[in-house]
Amino acid sequence: MCGIFAIKSLNEENIFTKLYWGILAQNHRGHDSYGFLTFHNGFKRFTGIGLVPKIEKEDFQKWKLLLPGNTGIAHVRYGTFGSRDLSFKLKAAQPIITLKNNKELGIAYNGNLVNIGGNVPDTEFISNYILEKNDIIDGIQNFMNNIEGAYSVVGLDPEGNLFAFRDPLGIRPLLFGEDNSTRAFSSESVGFNINDIKSFKEVEPGELYIIKKDSYERIKLVKRNRRAFCGFEFAYFSRPDSIINGKYVYEIREELGRRLGKRYQEFVRKSDLIISIPETADDAAYGLHEETGLKWERMIRRHRFVTNRAFIMEPDERISTISKKINVLNHGLQGKKVIVIEDSIVRGDTTRTVLRRLREAGAEKIYVFVTFPKITHPCFYGIDMATFSELIGFSFNEEQIAKIVGADAVCYQTIDDFINAVGMKRNELCMACTTGEYPTELAQKIVDKVKMSSEVLSNKRIYERLYK
Ligand code: SF4
Structure with missing residues (x-):
């Protein structure tokens, strides 16, 4: 189980502050590591072990210089793969950047793939699979059609466009939210509440969103005749003040x-x-x-x-x-x-x-x-x-x-x-x-x-x- 938050500013403002609060609100979803990836003339990444650190008001400026840009994704990890020693935790921290076929992709993910064995972390597997194809949409569709599991993914393409997709059964949560100045994705609605983003809805199972500067596109890539949202989210994982399917968890x-x-x-x-x-x-x-x-x-x-x-x-x-x-x-x-x-x-x-x-x-x-x-x-x-x-x-x-x-x-x-x-x-x-x-x-x-x-x-x- 992990938590993800991703956001794009519709004007040119630095996004780090909102990215930080959006992931901090979801720190209950993962304590092993945290990480941020933003885009400004290329990817800028920072990851660490343990909880998302407390940032004092006067230190935000330094973080904004470290992680510039108006688009970013963030992650908190709770490992369901590999060992629990510190070096592995740091290695497994997300978001990750993958370079393949001369293309770079940054992604962060919540879920687990069913049968790829224990050798490659899921995140690398997903990125490599997507990058097999020339076009990102084809790559994601190919992945959804062939790989079984639970996955809610947010990512940045080589041009810094934000995208997000969810497995065809919608096993792990993923929401899309927007206001006049931002478009965002979050595992739980609390990531929006803390940023005062009032309007949000579920990313539908099998759906891909691509967020561009002035527009966004929603594409249903795979359709199934059932859904399979994780029941354990209600009993244990989600915050009580999160909204799932129109109701507060509490x-x-x-x-x-x-x-x-x-x-x-x-x-x-x-x-x-x-x-x-x-x-x-x-x-x-x-x-x-x-x-x-x-x-x-x-x-x-x-x-x-x-x-x-x-x-x-x-x-x-x-x-x-x-x-x-x-x-x-x-x-x-x-x-x-x-x-x-x-x-x-x-x-x-x-x-x-x-x-x-x-x-x-x-x-x-x-x-x-x-x-x-x-x-x-x-x-x-x-x-x-x-x-x-x-x-x-x-x-x-x-x-x-x-x-x-x-x-x-x-x-x-x-x-x-x-x-x-x-x-x-x-x-x-x-x-x-x-x-x-x-x-x-x-x-x-x-x-x-x-x-x-x-x-x-x-x-x-x-x-x-x-x-x-
Ligand atoms: S309900 Fe149980 S088996 Fe299904 S996703 Fe949740 S924890 Fe896993």
Whole structure:
């Protein structure tokens, strides 16, 4: 999973300030590295490791000199490919520039390709594929017709024109926004809000935009009879104040909480309190509180400046980060029966760590309500849960999971309730990690094959192996 932002000024103003705010607003989508690429008599690039840096007001001028031009693209990366050491992170930082057949292309991307093996980073693969053809539109169409996966891409061509395209199923988000002086693309609407760009819409699946000085062109390159927007965006990844499909994500999360309350009334009746694991589950906790009338006590607080997202880390690092991130308040829990609301359970270590702390603080019974359905299958499309072996939901049933995480019961959202809460049709969403039904052919074939093989519990990412 990554975040992208791209912008062109319609007058000649330097674009860096807006580019910076647009990507900073989406830093939750990637902590491994960040990068900027602008165009002014050629490409100007800057990348770094970790979070997008804080820039003081007086330092913007220096950055504008470093990254001149009225068009630019920016990226934050959360790796789903390769190792997690620092040198690799810097090497994998985007945007990248590719030179082939005497043409240069700069791109940044969010997603994951299904079956290209583990040798070439997706971004290089995409650029090289596009540059195979003389014309960029032909190159992108060729790519869309032949390569399977999730991809939202923004780029700059050799003349500095901005372009953007999205895979034919629209698995990862991408929006187009404009006002009187700019045209822009963003993974989430918050990238526009922070820049005061009020008008935006979705880049349609299979669509290419080319932004020129006085005009822009939209071309539908590939048409499919379904869409497959990632359901996990609603439960975990997107910011609560982002708008997807006309609704704020926080409204959907509240509804997810309400639905859990309706479905699992026997546990609601036995409970004294709702506790949420901050911050993604807070909105669902509010919905559950509204539905049931149970008190929602914010007994778990976040250390505000520990910003790491535990999900995106290596196992050892993840557990110590979870412990450092949260503070469990040590009063009022003695002898209480509590519902703990969690956005999702992938490996189970976040939940286990938090529940241990709640037990130490005196909780007598703990019922875990999970807003996202049980994750049983790996993701091929850009979320780093890429092996069967790491998924607690693949190997264990609900009772076993409850024991492993230290709960008295674990209650998952049903798939139907989730889809109804989101308000999209079943064939508009990807829910493959919960159903095992993949929206792309090759991913389905690979999973079916791996499930029957002795490699099912291999630790190597499923899409980093090449299947013939
Ligand atoms: S498999 Fe799951 S995480 Fe991956 S795109 Fe589909 S819904 Fe999202």
